[in-house]
Amino acid sequence: MAGICIEKLPxxxxxxxxxQVYADTETGKIDGYCFSCGKRVANPYGEAKTIDExxxxxxxxxxxxxxxxxxxxxxxxxxxxxxxxxARYLEAxxxxxxxxxxxxxxxxxxxHPITKGGEVTGYYVKTLSDKSYQWSIGEVKGxxxxxxxxxxxxxxxxxxxxxxxxxxxxxxAIFSLYGEEKYKPAVISLSNGTNSVQTCLGPVSEEINxxxxxxxxxxxxxxxxxxxxxxxMSLFPNAKIATLPAGDPNNCLMEGVGKAAFxxxxxxxxxxxxxxxxxxxxxxxxxxxxxxxxGELTWPYPSMNKLLRNCRLGETVFIGAGVKMxxxxxxxxxxxxxxxxxxxxxFMAKPEEANKKTYKLMCNKMVxxxxxxxxxxxxxxxxxxxGKMLEGKLMMINLYQHMGWASLKKDIIAAAHMGxxxxxIDPITNLTNGMGSGDAxxxxxxxAQDLAAMALQLNIVIFIFCHLKAPEGNLSxxxxxxxxxxxxxxxxxxxxxxxGGDVISAQFAGSRAMMRSCNLMIGLEGNKDPNIEPEARxxxxxxILEDREFGNSARVPLYWNRNTTLFKELxx
Numbered sequence: 001m002a003g004i005c006i007e008k009l010p011x012x013x014x015x016x017x018x019x020q021v022y023a024d025t026e027t028g029k030i031d032g033y034c035f036s037c038g039k040r041v042a043n044p045y046g047e048a049k050t051i052d053e054x055x056x057x058x059x060x061x062x063x064x065x066x067x068x069x070x071x072x073x074x075x076x077x078x079x080x081x082x083x084x085x086x087a088r089y090l091e092a093x094x095x096x097x098x099x100x101x102x103x104x105x106x107x108x109x110x111x112h113p114i115t116k117g118g119e120v121t122g123y124y125v126k127t128l129s130d131k132s133y134q135w136s137i138g139e140v141k142g143x144x145x146x147x148x149x150x151x152x153x154x155x156x157x158x159x160x161x162x163x164x165x166x167x168x169x170x171x172x173a174i175f176s177l178y179g180e181e182k183y184k185p186a187v188i189s190l191s192n193g194t195n196s197v198q199t200c201l202g203p204v205s206e207e208i209n210x211x212x213x214x215x216x217x218x219x220x221x222x223x224x225x226x227x228x229x230x231x232x233m234s235l236f237p238n239a240k241i242a243t244l245p246a247g248d249p250n251n252c253l254m255e256g257v258g259k260a261a262f263x264x265x266x267x268x269x270x271x272x273x274x275x276x277x278x279x280x281x282x283x284x285x286x287x288x289x290x291x292x293x294x295g296e297l298t299w300p301y302p303s304m305n306k307l308l309r310n311c312r313l314g315e316t317v318f319i320g321a322g323v324k325m326x327x328x329x330x331x332x333x334x335x336x337x338x339x340x341x342x343x344x345x346x347f348m349a350k351p352e353e354a355n356k357k358t359y360k361l362m363c364n365k366m367v368x369x370x371x372x373x374x375x376x377x378x379x380x381x382x383x384x385x386x387g388k389m390l391e392g393k394l395m396m397i398n399l400y401q402h403m404g405w406a407s408l409k410k411d412i413i414a415a416a417h418m419g420x421x422x423x424x425i426d427p428i429t430n431l432t433n434g435m436g437s438g439d440a441x442x443x444x445x446x447x448a449q450d451l452a453a454m455a456l457q458l459n460i461v462i463f464i465f466c467h468l469k470a471p472e473g474n475l476s477x478x479x480x481x482x483x484x485x486x487x488x489x490x491x492x493x494x495x496x497x498x499x500g501g502d503v504i505s506a507q508f509a510g511s512r513a514m515m516r517s518c519n520l521m522i523g524l525e526g527n528k529d530p531n532i533e534p535e536a537r538x539x540x541x542x543x544i545l546e547d548r549e550f551g552n553s554a555r556v557p558l559y560w561n562r563n564t565t566l567f568k569e570l571x572x
Contacts, residue, residue, distance in 0.1 A: 005135055006030075006054060009044060013037035018101050019044060022135065023051045030054060035108045036101040038129050068137050072096055072111050072123055080107050082128055083166060084253045089173040093147050093165075094120070112165045114143040114191070118152075124165065142414060143191050145200050151186035152211070158185035159212040160242075160265060161201070161232065162249055163219050165189050170249040171218070171265070178262040185265075186212070194219065194228035197235075198457050199417040203410045205235040215239040216269055220247055229272055234453060240269035297344075297422070297461065300337035301569040303556045304542065308520070308549070313421060314456045316448075316517065320466040320508045321524035322497025326540055326560060327465050328353070328361075330524055331424050333567045334463065336365030338422050339393045346422045347395040347415035349408055351430050355396045361565070362394055363387065368564035395420055405431050405447055409454070416458040426465040448517035464518075468507040471496060500527030505545045521546035525555075538562065539570070 004023055011019035011034045018036035021044045023029075028051040032044030045054070060068075075096040077087045090097070094113040100106040107128055114122040114136070122138025124146075145151075146165045162168050168189040175184045191200040201208070208215065215236045219225035221243055233239060242265045246252040252261035278284065295310030304311075311317075321327040328350075335346045350358055360372040363386035370376040371383055395415050397408075408431070412423055431447060432440035448464075455462045495501030503523025505515055515521065523543040527536065542556040557570040 006056065011036060011041065013039075013102070015101050021045075021054075023054070023056070028052065033127055033129060035098065035127075038100065038106075038108060040129065065138050069120065069122070072137070075099075075111060078105075078107050080110065080128060083170075083250060084173075085166065085169050085250075086173065089169050089176065092172050093150060093169055095165075095169065096123075110166075112146060114138065114140050114146075115149050116143055118144075118149050126165075142417065143200075145188040145191060145204065147186070147188040148204065151188050152207075154184075154186040156184065156186040157212065158214040158216060159208060160185045160187045160216045160218055161239075162187065162189045163194060163225070163228070164248070164250070167218070167249045170253045173253060174249060174258045174262050174265075178259050179266065185216070190228075194224040197228050197231035198454075199413055201232065201235055202413040206406060209236065216242050216265060217272075218242045218244065218249065218265060231457060233272060234457065239272075241272045242269045297338060297342055300333055300341075300567065301542070301556060301558065303554075303569055307544065307552045307554055307556070308547065311461060312519075312549075313459050313461050315519035316452050316455050316462045316464060317520045317522065318464045318466055318508065318518045319522045319524060320468045320503055322468055322501070322503075324528070325497060325524055325526050327524055328426060329560065329565065330540075330567065331426055331463065331465055332358075332361050332365050332565075335394075335422065335424055336362060339389065340366065342421075343393075344421040345393045345395060345415075345419045346424065347412065347420040349397050349411065349423070349425045351397070352427070358396055359390070359394070362390055364565040366390060368566055370563070370565060405443070405450075409450065412454060412462075413458065416460050421460050423460055423462045424465070425463070427467050428464045429467050445517075452517045452519075466508050468497060468503060471501055471507065497525070498528045500525065500529070503543055503545070515546055518546065519548045520544070540567070 006021045006023050008017040009019040009021060009032075010016050013034060013036050015034065015036035019032055019034045019041060021030065021032050024031065030044065030049045030051065030053075032041035033039075034041060043049070073096070075098055077091045077095060078097050078099070079085070079087050080090065080097065090110070096111040097107040098109045098111065100108050109125055109127045111123040111125050113120045114124055116139070120138075121143065122136055122140040124134070124136050124140065126134050145161075147168050151159060160171055162171055168187045171185075171187045175187075190196050215238070217229055217232050217236070217239050218241075219228050219232075229241060244252050244264050245257045245260045246255045249261055252258055292309075295308070295312035297311040297313070299305050299308070299311055319327065319330065321330075331348075331350075335348065338344055338346055348358060357372065363371050363383055366386035366389045367382045369379055369382045369386075371378060371386075395418065397411055408425070415423065428444070428447065429440075432443050451462050451464065454460075497503065503525050505521060508515075508521070521544075523545055524540055525543055526540040529537070538560045540558045540560060542558060544552050544554050544556075547553070557572055558567040559570050560567050
């Protein structure tokens with residue numbers, strides 16, 4: 001049972017506070033476990049109750065959490081005979097054990113440390129009863145892989161990655177028992193099972209690839225384990241796989257096949273089976289029979305939903321526009337719609353804009369009122385309403401400077417782990433500032449491929465906003481404007497973007513890479529010619545340039561309302 005501890009109660013065995021009551025956050029059920037006698041208490045309140053029927057504990061203060069963590073450090077570390085894990089192997093990972101109240105000797109639970117930046121911020125607790133109970137204390141979100149602190153200090157040539165914390169400890173035991181000290185590998189485990197490969201290993205993947213010459217993945221040979229292997233191979237393409245005789249390292253130790261497990265992890269590793277080649281089968285036929293669903297999210301504009309069958313998670317969308325054509329307004333418009341219509345968190349990486357300004361502009365979108373213009377009366381009530389709508393739903397990078405891909409990649413993974421389903425990068429060319437065009441295109445190609453893979457792996461949609469190459473080659477802005485005034489533009493893509501010029505795919509910086517990697521490419525077009533009617537200057541067109549899914553090519557007209565800051569689709 002995984003969940004949270006509600007309170008500690010007396011038990012019939014005589015303990016005054018040994019009976020801990022737990023709420024399963026997934027099922028809502030209430031259960032209990034007595035640390036004194038080691039028995040499960042199915043209905044600790046005397047009758048079956050759910051999480052909605054009990055008073056949940058108040059949020060602990062920083063001082064209370066610090067005190068809890070300090071208390072754990074006073075716990076001993078003893079042999080856990082039920083798992084065949086000796087104290088010295090537990091100590092190697094900083095694991096503590098609690099002891100029975102009845103005899104003061106029998107271990108009742110293991111306290112595995114959770115670290116961030118090398119510092120212990122919490123503990124993952126697992127009881128040692130026949131039916132293990134699991135919970136955590138302290139700060140556990142965004143923790144490093146279990147054993148990462150020790151791995152970084154090991155100086156080892158080889159790194160072994162296992163599924164669980166006890167598996168990591170068991171692996172340490174196996175290599176200590178059957179191997180030589182000088183060849184002992186470093187060992188880490190996932191922080192939250194097979195679903196945490198990207199969120200747990202992704203932020204440290206570059207360090208792993210740099211620090212270790214060999215990476216061995218030891219996951220269970222079942223469907224979740226195989227999926228986790230595929231996820232891990234995307235981070236460590238040269239890794240090898242080890243298959244153990246009893247499933248996982250701890251089972252091998254308990255079943256007396258530790259030596260065979262040592263040989264499997266040392267001498268019997270191999271490249272993973274090729275899962276990239278799929279052969280048509282009856283099973284695949286039945287899977288393909290299922291109707292293709294519409295995208296999980298919607299666009300704010302009806303025609304885009306009709307043309308593209310909504311907006312799909314797992315895809316990347318590139319949007320390009322000329323200078324000052326409303327690209328950021330469109331970004332905010334789409335992000336605001338996702339929050340209002342779908343109640344999902346969004347993550348924005350906008351290094352060219354201060355967070356305070358971004359927040360105000362997003363408040364505009366929430367309630368259709370202007371808050372960033374000093375000439376417009378500030379509506380306090382509407383602003384507070386917008387703030388409530390954005391609370392917990394808007395994530396931003398805390399910077400106003402150059403943005404590097406290595407750090408942004410980690411930020412995207414972290415944001416997805418925190419619940420973000422849509423990511424907005426504006427502009428992507430900020431990642432290649434200061435580079436020559438040739439080098440920049442190479443880097444953009446790599447980034448575009450990474451983003452496409454991340455969208456799939458993290459099940460998110462990523463919007464990438466791009467600056468465009470100026471039309472007409474190397475002509476200056478003044479030269480292009482003079483040609484426009486003379487009516488000399490006749491070819492597609494030659495007219496300045498700010499004067500209604502078409503956006504074409506080739507104008508995207510790193511266009512070839514982007515066209516190969518994106519699911520959707522859109523141009524934002526409009527005419528800001530001061531000689532045309534003011535209302536006409538607020539019309540924009542979404543030009544679908546590339547649509548990998550359905551092959552659409554269309555232009556959708558939008559009107560930007562200055563008073564509400566919102567785009568609305570025009571009916572022509």
